[in-house]
Amino acid sequence: MITQTQPFENAPETALDWHRGGDGAALATVVETWGSAPRRAGSQLVVSGDGRIAGSVSGGCVEGAVVLEAQEALGDGKHRLLEFGVSDEDAFSAGLACGGTIQILIEPVGGALPLALLEDLVAARAARQPRAYEVNLTSGARRLVGEGYPERMRIDRSGLEEDGETFVAVHNPPLRMIVVGAVHIAQALVPMARIAGYDPLLVDPRAAFAHGDRFPGETIVEDWPDDALKNLGVDARTALVLLTHDPKLDDPALEAALGAECFYIGALGSKKTHASRVARLTDSGFTEAQISRIHGPIGLDIGAAGPAEIAVSILAEVTAVLRGTSQ
Secondary structure: OOOOOOOOOOOOHHHHHHHHHOOEEEEEEEEEEEOOOOOOOOOOEEEHHHHOOOOOOOOOOHHHHHHHHHHHHHHHHOOEEEEEEEEHHHHHOOOOOOOOOEEEEEEEEEEEEEEHHHHEEEEEEEOOOOEEEEEOOOOOOOOEEEEOOOHHHHHHHOEOOOOEEEEEEOOOOOOOEEEEOOOOHHHHHHHHHHOOEEEEEEEEEOOOOOOOOOOOOOEOOOOOHHHHHHOOOOOOOOEEEOOOOHHHHHHHHHHHOOOOOOOEEEEEOOHHHHHHHHHHHHHHHHHHHHHOOEEEOOOOOOOOOOOHHHHHHHHHHHHHHHHHOOO
Protein backbone atom coordinates (compact mmCIF):
# COMPACT_ATOMS: atom_id res chain seq x y z
CA MET A 1 0.00 0.00 0.00
CA ILE A 2 1.39 3.41 -0.98
CA THR A 3 1.21 5.75 1.99
CA GLN A 4 3.56 8.63 1.17
CA THR A 5 4.95 10.34 -1.92
CA GLN A 6 6.62 13.53 -0.68
CA PRO A 7 10.44 13.72 -0.68
CA PHE A 8 12.39 13.64 2.55
CA GLU A 9 15.97 13.55 3.80
CA ASN A 10 16.05 10.40 5.95
CA ALA A 11 15.94 7.66 3.33
CA PRO A 12 19.10 5.78 4.49
CA GLU A 13 17.95 5.80 8.11
CA THR A 14 14.44 4.65 7.18
CA ALA A 15 15.76 1.86 4.97
CA LEU A 16 18.01 0.62 7.76
CA ASP A 17 15.17 0.72 10.31
CA TRP A 18 12.79 -1.19 8.04
CA HIS A 19 15.43 -3.79 7.21
CA ARG A 20 16.29 -4.30 10.86
CA GLY A 21 12.58 -4.54 11.65
CA GLY A 22 12.33 -7.61 9.43
CA ASP A 23 10.21 -6.14 6.66
CA GLY A 24 13.04 -5.71 4.17
CA ALA A 25 13.84 -2.46 2.40
CA ALA A 26 15.04 -1.25 -0.96
CA LEU A 27 16.39 2.19 -1.81
CA ALA A 28 15.35 3.79 -5.10
CA THR A 29 17.55 6.72 -6.13
CA VAL A 30 17.24 9.18 -9.02
CA VAL A 31 20.51 8.74 -10.93
CA GLU A 32 20.03 11.11 -13.83
CA THR A 33 17.35 13.36 -15.28
CA TRP A 34 16.62 14.91 -18.65
CA GLY A 35 14.13 17.66 -19.33
CA SER A 36 11.71 18.83 -16.67
CA ALA A 37 12.00 15.81 -14.38
CA PRO A 38 10.05 16.11 -11.11
CA ARG A 39 12.96 15.23 -8.80
CA ARG A 40 16.68 16.05 -8.98
CA ALA A 41 19.44 13.45 -9.02
CA GLY A 42 19.98 11.97 -5.57
CA SER A 43 16.30 12.07 -4.55
CA GLN A 44 15.32 8.84 -2.85
CA LEU A 45 12.35 6.59 -2.20
CA VAL A 46 12.39 3.76 0.35
CA VAL A 47 10.21 0.70 -0.31
CA SER A 48 9.50 -1.99 2.27
CA GLY A 49 8.69 -5.62 1.61
CA ASP A 50 5.04 -5.02 2.51
CA GLY A 51 4.67 -2.08 0.13
CA ARG A 52 5.17 0.89 2.42
CA ILE A 53 7.07 3.81 0.94
CA ALA A 54 8.71 6.96 2.20
CA GLY A 55 10.13 9.69 0.03
CA SER A 56 9.74 10.30 -3.69
CA VAL A 57 11.56 9.91 -6.98
CA SER A 58 9.03 11.50 -9.31
CA GLY A 59 6.37 13.36 -7.38
CA GLY A 60 3.97 10.45 -7.95
CA CYS A 61 4.40 9.93 -11.71
CA VAL A 62 6.22 6.56 -11.60
CA GLU A 63 6.19 5.56 -7.94
CA GLY A 64 3.81 2.67 -8.54
CA ALA A 65 6.12 1.02 -11.06
CA VAL A 66 9.15 1.65 -8.86
CA VAL A 67 7.45 -0.03 -5.89
CA LEU A 68 6.79 -3.17 -7.96
CA GLU A 69 10.37 -3.28 -9.24
CA ALA A 70 11.73 -2.70 -5.73
CA GLN A 71 9.74 -5.60 -4.32
CA GLU A 72 11.05 -7.86 -7.08
CA ALA A 73 14.58 -6.69 -6.22
CA LEU A 74 13.97 -7.64 -2.59
CA GLY A 75 13.16 -11.12 -3.85
CA ASP A 76 16.33 -11.69 -5.88
CA GLY A 77 18.75 -9.29 -4.12
CA LYS A 78 19.89 -7.66 -7.38
CA HIS A 79 19.98 -3.98 -8.24
CA ARG A 80 17.99 -2.55 -11.12
CA LEU A 81 18.56 0.49 -13.30
CA LEU A 82 15.26 1.78 -14.67
CA GLU A 83 14.43 4.56 -17.08
CA PHE A 84 11.07 6.29 -17.22
CA GLY A 85 9.66 8.92 -19.53
CA VAL A 86 7.30 11.33 -17.79
CA SER A 87 4.62 12.48 -20.21
CA ASP A 88 3.54 16.09 -20.48
CA GLU A 89 0.13 15.13 -19.05
CA ASP A 90 1.64 13.36 -16.02
CA ALA A 91 4.16 16.14 -15.52
CA PHE A 92 1.39 18.74 -15.49
CA SER A 93 -0.42 16.82 -12.76
CA ALA A 94 2.83 16.87 -10.75
CA GLY A 95 3.10 20.65 -11.10
CA LEU A 96 5.53 20.81 -14.05
CA ALA A 97 5.20 22.65 -17.32
CA CYS A 98 6.43 19.74 -19.43
CA GLY A 99 7.66 16.17 -19.19
CA GLY A 100 11.10 14.62 -18.96
CA THR A 101 13.02 11.41 -18.42
CA ILE A 102 14.41 9.97 -15.21
CA GLN A 103 16.78 7.10 -14.53
CA ILE A 104 16.34 5.30 -11.21
CA LEU A 105 18.64 2.88 -9.40
CA ILE A 106 16.96 0.33 -7.11
CA GLU A 107 19.12 -1.35 -4.46
CA PRO A 108 17.80 -3.95 -2.01
CA VAL A 109 19.35 -3.65 1.45
CA GLY A 110 21.30 -6.78 2.37
CA GLY A 111 21.54 -7.71 -1.30
CA ALA A 112 23.07 -5.40 -3.88
CA LEU A 113 23.41 -2.78 -1.13
CA PRO A 114 25.51 -4.40 1.62
CA LEU A 115 24.09 -3.93 5.09
CA ALA A 116 27.48 -2.95 6.52
CA LEU A 117 27.87 -0.18 3.95
CA LEU A 118 24.43 1.24 4.76
CA GLU A 119 25.22 1.09 8.48
CA ASP A 120 28.47 2.99 7.90
CA LEU A 121 26.62 5.63 5.90
CA VAL A 122 23.96 6.10 8.57
CA ALA A 123 26.64 6.34 11.27
CA ALA A 124 28.54 8.99 9.29
CA ARG A 125 25.39 11.01 8.78
CA ALA A 126 24.60 10.85 12.50
CA ALA A 127 28.10 12.14 13.27
CA ARG A 128 27.71 15.00 10.73
CA GLN A 129 30.54 13.56 8.63
CA PRO A 130 30.17 14.19 4.87
CA ARG A 131 30.22 11.13 2.65
CA ALA A 132 29.95 10.42 -1.06
CA TYR A 133 28.28 7.10 -1.93
CA GLU A 134 29.81 5.79 -5.14
CA VAL A 135 28.34 2.98 -7.22
CA ASN A 136 29.45 1.64 -10.58
CA LEU A 137 26.24 0.99 -12.49
CA THR A 138 27.92 -1.62 -14.69
CA SER A 139 29.90 -3.69 -12.21
CA GLY A 140 27.82 -2.97 -9.13
CA ALA A 141 30.92 -2.05 -7.08
CA ARG A 142 30.05 0.28 -4.20
CA ARG A 143 31.97 2.28 -1.63
CA LEU A 144 31.78 5.28 0.69
CA VAL A 145 34.24 8.11 0.06
CA GLY A 146 35.13 10.64 2.74
CA GLU A 147 37.52 12.91 0.87
CA GLY A 148 36.51 12.57 -2.77
CA TYR A 149 34.40 14.70 -5.12
CA PRO A 150 35.04 18.11 -3.49
CA GLU A 151 33.09 20.05 -6.12
CA ARG A 152 30.03 17.80 -5.83
CA MET A 153 30.17 18.01 -2.06
CA ARG A 154 30.47 21.79 -2.13
CA ILE A 155 27.40 22.33 -4.29
CA ASP A 156 25.37 19.36 -2.96
CA ARG A 157 25.08 17.85 -6.42
CA SER A 158 24.58 14.10 -6.84
CA GLY A 159 24.82 12.64 -10.35
CA LEU A 160 26.68 10.63 -12.95
CA GLU A 161 30.35 11.16 -13.59
CA GLU A 162 31.67 11.79 -17.09
CA ASP A 163 32.33 8.07 -17.61
CA GLY A 164 28.55 7.56 -17.71
CA GLU A 165 28.62 4.60 -15.32
CA THR A 166 29.78 5.97 -11.96
CA PHE A 167 26.97 7.43 -9.91
CA VAL A 168 27.85 9.58 -6.91
CA ALA A 169 25.27 10.35 -4.23
CA VAL A 170 26.20 13.27 -1.98
CA HIS A 171 25.43 12.85 1.71
CA ASN A 172 26.31 16.14 3.36
CA PRO A 173 25.34 17.02 6.93
CA PRO A 174 22.27 19.27 7.08
CA LEU A 175 23.04 22.95 6.79
CA ARG A 176 22.83 24.95 10.01
CA MET A 177 22.58 28.66 10.61
CA ILE A 178 23.48 29.91 14.08
CA VAL A 179 22.07 33.39 14.57
CA VAL A 180 23.51 35.35 17.47
CA GLY A 181 21.07 38.06 18.50
CA ALA A 182 17.31 37.50 18.65
CA VAL A 183 16.58 40.88 17.09
CA HIS A 184 14.10 42.08 14.47
CA ILE A 185 16.32 41.04 11.56
CA ALA A 186 16.47 37.55 13.05
CA GLN A 187 12.67 37.39 13.11
CA ALA A 188 12.73 37.73 9.33
CA LEU A 189 15.91 35.75 8.67
CA VAL A 190 15.14 32.59 10.65
CA PRO A 191 12.02 31.57 8.67
CA MET A 192 13.75 32.47 5.40
CA ALA A 193 16.72 30.29 6.34
CA ARG A 194 14.43 27.38 7.19
CA ILE A 195 12.72 27.65 3.80
CA ALA A 196 16.18 27.66 2.15
CA GLY A 197 17.06 24.35 3.83
CA TYR A 198 18.90 25.47 6.94
CA ASP A 199 18.32 24.29 10.49
CA PRO A 200 18.40 27.65 12.32
CA LEU A 201 19.42 28.11 15.94
CA LEU A 202 19.11 31.34 17.89
CA VAL A 203 21.63 32.36 20.55
CA ASP A 204 20.99 35.25 22.93
CA PRO A 205 21.57 35.46 26.70
CA ARG A 206 19.19 38.42 26.99
CA ALA A 207 15.84 37.12 28.21
CA ALA A 208 13.92 40.08 26.82
CA PHE A 209 15.07 39.19 23.30
CA ALA A 210 15.30 35.39 23.54
CA HIS A 211 11.60 34.88 24.11
CA GLY A 212 9.65 32.06 22.51
CA ASP A 213 6.72 34.35 21.68
CA ARG A 214 8.98 36.26 19.29
CA PHE A 215 10.24 33.07 17.58
CA PRO A 216 7.45 30.47 17.74
CA GLY A 217 8.68 26.91 17.41
CA GLU A 218 12.35 27.85 17.06
CA THR A 219 15.27 26.64 19.14
CA ILE A 220 16.66 29.43 21.34
CA VAL A 221 19.84 29.01 23.36
CA GLU A 222 19.93 31.49 26.24
CA ASP A 223 23.68 31.38 26.73
CA TRP A 224 26.71 33.52 25.99
CA PRO A 225 27.69 33.02 22.35
CA ASP A 226 31.15 31.54 22.94
CA ASP A 227 29.74 28.95 25.34
CA ALA A 228 26.84 28.24 22.99
CA LEU A 229 29.12 27.68 20.00
CA LYS A 230 31.33 25.38 22.03
CA ASN A 231 28.34 23.28 23.10
CA LEU A 232 26.60 23.30 19.73
CA GLY A 233 29.70 22.51 17.70
CA VAL A 234 30.62 24.43 14.57
CA ASP A 235 31.58 22.65 11.37
CA ALA A 236 31.95 23.23 7.63
CA ARG A 237 28.16 23.07 7.14
CA THR A 238 27.49 25.89 9.61
CA ALA A 239 26.85 29.56 8.89
CA LEU A 240 27.30 32.02 11.74
CA VAL A 241 25.32 35.26 11.60
CA LEU A 242 25.98 37.92 14.24
CA LEU A 243 23.22 40.49 14.64
CA THR A 244 23.63 41.94 18.14
CA HIS A 245 25.80 44.90 17.14
CA ASP A 246 27.29 44.54 20.63
CA PRO A 247 31.02 43.69 21.02
CA LYS A 248 30.33 42.00 24.37
CA LEU A 249 28.30 39.38 22.49
CA ASP A 250 29.75 39.47 18.98
CA ASP A 251 33.47 39.35 19.82
CA PRO A 252 33.38 36.14 21.89
CA ALA A 253 31.37 34.48 19.12
CA LEU A 254 33.83 35.65 16.48
CA GLU A 255 36.81 34.43 18.48
CA ALA A 256 35.18 31.00 18.78
CA ALA A 257 34.18 30.89 15.11
CA LEU A 258 37.52 31.99 13.66
CA GLY A 259 39.12 28.87 15.09
CA ALA A 260 36.42 26.62 13.62
CA GLU A 261 35.47 25.46 10.14
CA CYS A 262 32.13 27.25 9.58
CA PHE A 263 31.75 28.14 5.92
CA TYR A 264 30.31 31.59 6.56
CA ILE A 265 30.82 34.26 9.23
CA GLY A 266 28.94 37.53 8.97
CA ALA A 267 28.59 40.42 11.40
CA LEU A 268 26.14 43.31 11.40
CA GLY A 269 27.51 46.85 11.53
CA SER A 270 28.73 49.77 9.47
CA LYS A 271 32.14 49.95 7.82
CA LYS A 272 33.34 52.00 10.78
CA THR A 273 31.99 49.41 13.22
CA HIS A 274 33.66 46.63 11.28
CA ALA A 275 37.00 48.49 11.24
CA SER A 276 36.84 48.72 15.03
CA ARG A 277 35.98 45.03 15.16
CA VAL A 278 38.99 44.17 13.01
CA ALA A 279 41.26 46.23 15.26
CA ARG A 280 40.03 44.46 18.38
CA LEU A 281 40.53 41.02 16.84
CA THR A 282 44.00 41.99 15.62
CA ASP A 283 44.92 43.09 19.13
CA SER A 284 43.65 39.71 20.36
CA GLY A 285 46.17 37.94 18.15
CA PHE A 286 44.09 36.89 15.14
CA THR A 287 45.78 37.00 11.76
CA GLU A 288 44.71 38.99 8.73
CA ALA A 289 43.79 35.75 6.94
CA GLN A 290 41.54 34.69 9.82
CA ILE A 291 39.84 38.06 10.12
CA SER A 292 39.27 38.24 6.35
CA ARG A 293 36.80 35.36 6.71
CA ILE A 294 34.33 37.76 8.34
CA HIS A 295 31.76 39.32 6.05
CA GLY A 296 31.24 42.78 7.42
CA PRO A 297 29.17 44.76 6.93
CA ILE A 298 27.02 41.66 6.60
CA GLY A 299 24.94 40.89 3.51
CA LEU A 300 25.08 41.68 -0.19
CA ASP A 301 24.78 45.33 -1.09
CA ILE A 302 21.26 45.38 -2.55
CA GLY A 303 20.20 48.69 -1.03
CA ALA A 304 18.26 46.86 1.67
CA ALA A 305 15.96 48.93 3.87
CA GLY A 306 14.32 47.44 6.93
CA PRO A 307 14.77 44.10 8.71
CA ALA A 308 13.16 41.88 6.06
CA GLU A 309 15.26 43.23 3.19
CA ILE A 310 18.42 43.04 5.28
CA ALA A 311 17.54 39.40 5.99
CA VAL A 312 17.23 38.81 2.24
CA SER A 313 20.66 40.33 1.66
CA ILE A 314 22.19 38.15 4.39
CA LEU A 315 20.68 34.92 3.09
CA ALA A 316 21.77 35.83 -0.44
CA GLU A 317 25.36 36.33 0.71
CA VAL A 318 25.37 33.10 2.71
CA THR A 319 24.11 31.26 -0.40
CA ALA A 320 26.76 32.87 -2.61
CA VAL A 321 29.52 31.80 -0.23
CA LEU A 322 28.12 28.28 0.09
CA ARG A 323 27.88 27.81 -3.67
CA GLY A 324 31.23 29.40 -4.41
CA THR A 325 29.98 32.45 -6.31
CA SER A 326 30.88 35.10 -3.73
CA GLN A 327 33.22 37.80 -5.04
